[in-house]
Every structure is written in structure tokens, then in C-alpha cells.
Amino acid sequence: MNKIESLEQFISSIPAFKTAVPVDLSIAVCDLEKFVAYFPGDNINLNIKIGQKFQPGEPLVIALKENKRLQxxxxxxxxxxxxxxxALPLRNNQGKVIGGIAVQHRKQTELRQVSERILNSLIQADEQISTITNSSNSLVDVASHLLQQSELADKSVKQTSEVLSIIKRVADQTNLLGLNAAIEAARAGEKGKGFEVVANEIRKFSKETVESTQQIKDTLAQIQDVTKQMGEAIAQISAVGQEQAASVQQVSHFVKDIHELSNELNKLATKL
Structure with a gap:
């Protein structure tokens, strides 16, 4: 396969060969002493000059001396x-080495480096997404817990309101009882004076109880309103947290897909 008519004829065929081959190559041709032709590639150029002597230990020199292909x-x-x-020695039709050809193919190191950088970035992104996912899940758990506490607080406020209603009814009845006692004391005349004082104090105490109960009830109503608003806000936070966790999970799947494609790209770049 490496027998040729002459170096000149072989050199004349190289441009057509380079055009036909879909790979960027650098090709140098030499006789037994020096380079006689050089065809650089688009992305690989060793700047070999016509007439340039061989360097000691150059693979092409070894290939010519040992009459064998080297890579x-x-x-x-x-x-x-x-x-x-x-490096490949070239022989004439009589089998005598008359020169050699050196072909250089640039390795796609840049592509592999880019692939490795993408891979490293994806690994870091995946770690960050995992952290965000965990935080989102924690946020959802906290929001759910707060929502439960808010519902319990609302329930407690309602129960307290019921107790206050009972107290108000007792106070109303006590006031009515004090009023009746005052009437009976007035009918008793002088003998009922002392009892009238007690009846008035009972009415006064029941009136204060009713007023205090109403104030507490108004305060509880405000607390209940705030608690309701807090519950709604917490519910929204929980819903947002769940949506965020789902979105992050979806992004995580995309990152894993890109991670696998990056691995394939890295393997491909290594083979080039």
C-alpha cells in the first residue's frame, strides 16, 4: 500500500486526498534527508518548511531507518x-525506501476540556439543586406544622369565646338576681338596708363582669381574625413551597439528562 511511482507523483495527489477525507489533517512528505512538501490543516499547522532537515529522534527518521509504520x-x-x-516510509516499485509521509491529526482536547467543565458544572448544579430541594421540603413541612398550629389556635379561640358567652349569661343572671334582691330589700324597709348594700355590690360586680367579658370577646375576635389571615398566608406559603419543590425536582431531572449527555460527549471527545 505504501509503494509509489515517485515522490513528485505522490505529492501531486495529496491535495485531492485532503479534500476527499472529512478530517482535518496536516501532511508532510520527505525524501531521505529533508521535507519536500507540507500541507497544513485548517486547525493544525506545524510550520514545516520545504527543505527543512530532520530533527534527531524524530518519528519520521525512525520510520525511515526501521522501515516500519510508527504512531x-x-x-x-x-x-x-x-x-x-x-509516520510511514514510502517505497518505489522495487521496494526501496525513497522517502516518507508524516500525517498529523489534532486531538479534540478542547472539546474534551469543555465537556469536562460542563460535567463539573452540572455536578455542582446538581448538588445545589439537592440542597434547594431539601430546603423546599423543609419549608413545606414547617408551613404545614404552622398551619396545624394556626388551626388549633383558631379552635381554642372559638372554645374560649364559648366560655365567655357562658360567663356573660351567668353575669346577666347575677345582675337580674341582684336587681330582684334590691327590690325585696326596699320592700323590707330598714330591716333590708344591709341586704340592699350587698345586692347593689352584686349588681355592680355582674355589670363589670359583663363589660370585661365583652372586652375579652372583642380581643378574641381580633385574634381570631389575625389567626385566620395567618392561616391563609401559611397555606399560600405551603402551596408555593410544594410548587417550588416540584419545579426543582423537574429541573433536577433535566440536569441529570444533561449530565448523561455530557458523559456521552466526553466519551466521544476522548475517542476523537
């Missing part, structure tokens, strides 16, 4: 980028 991975520190280099 090596050249690190970025030599030319600023990684590439795969292949």
Missing part, C-alpha cells in the same frame, strides 16, 4: 496542542 501521541507542550502523529 505516537504528541503532547501539547511541543506545539501548543495535542495531536496524533503517524
Amino acid at each position: 505516537a501521541e504528541v503532547p501539547a507542550e511541543f506545539y501548543g496542542f495535542e495531536f496524533t502523529g503517524t
Whole structure:
């Protein structure tokens, strides 16, 4: 496969070969002493000059001396980028080595690096999303607990209001009883004076009880109104927290999908 008529004829066919191959290649052709042709790629150029002598230990020199194909991975520190280099001796029809060809294919290191950065970013994003998800779930739990406490507070206020209603009825009855006692004391004349004083104190106490009960009832009504508003607000917070948790969960699924695609991209970049 590496027998040719002449180096000149072989060199003349390289432009057509580069056009036909859907890979960006850098191709150098040499005789037994120096480079006689060089065709840089679009993204890989080793700046080889026509007539440039070989460097000691260069793979192409070894391939010519040992009359065999060589392939090596050249690190970025030599030319600023990684590439795969292949050196192949060229023989004439008599089987004599008359030169060689060196083909360089740039490795897609940048693509792999970008893929790795995407992968690392996705890992960090996934960790942050997990944190947000946990916080959202905690928020929902706290809101649910507060809503339960708000409902208990509202229930307690209603029970207290019922107790106050009973106290008011007792006070009303006591006031009526005091009024009747005052009337009977007036009928008794001088003998009922002392009892009249007690009846008046009972009426006064019952009146104060009714007034205090009404004040407490008004205060409880205000507390009940505030508690109701708090319950509604907590319910909204709980609903928002649940929606947020669901949205974050959905984003987490998207991140996992992108994570898998990034892994596939990284594998593909490694193979290039």
C-alpha cells in the first residue's frame, strides 16, 4: 500500500486526498534527508518548511531507518496542542525506501476540556439543586406544622369565646338576681338596708363582669381574625413551597439528562 511511482507523483495527489477525507489533517512528505512538501490543516499547522532537515529522534527518521509504520501521541507542550502523529516510509516499485509521509491529526482536547467543565458544572448544579430541594421540603413541612398550629389556635379561640358567652349569661343572671334582691330589700324597709348594700355590690360586680367579658370577646375576635389571615398566608406559603419543590425536582431531572449527555460527549471527545 505504501509503494509509489515517485515522490513528485505522490505529492501531486495529496491535495485531492485532503479534500476527499472529512478530517482535518496536516501532511508532510520527505525524501531521505529533508521535507519536500507540507500541507497544513485548517486547525493544525506545524510550520514545516520545504527543505527543512530532520530533527534527531524524530518519528519520521525512525520510520525511515526501521522501515516500519510508527504512531505516537504528541503532547501539547511541543506545539501548543495535542495531536496524533503517524509516520510511514514510502517505497518505489522495487521496494526501496525513497522517502516518507508524516500525517498529523489534532486531538479534540478542547472539546474534551469543555465537556469536562460542563460535567463539573452540572455536578455542582446538581448538588445545589439537592440542597434547594431539601430546603423546599423543609419549608413545606414547617408551613404545614404552622398551619396545624394556626388551626388549633383558631379552635381554642372559638372554645374560649364559648366560655365567655357562658360567663356573660351567668353575669346577666347575677345582675337580674341582684336587681330582684334590691327590690325585696326596699320592700323590707330598714330591716333590708344591709341586704340592699350587698345586692347593689352584686349588681355592680355582674355589670363589670359583663363589660370585661365583652372586652375579652372583642380581643378574641381580633385574634381570631389575625389567626385566620395567618392561616391563609401559611397555606399560600405551603402551596408555593410544594410548587417550588416540584419545579426543582423537574429541573433536577433535566440536569441529570444533561449530565448523561455530557458523559456521552466526553466519551466521544476522548475517542476523537
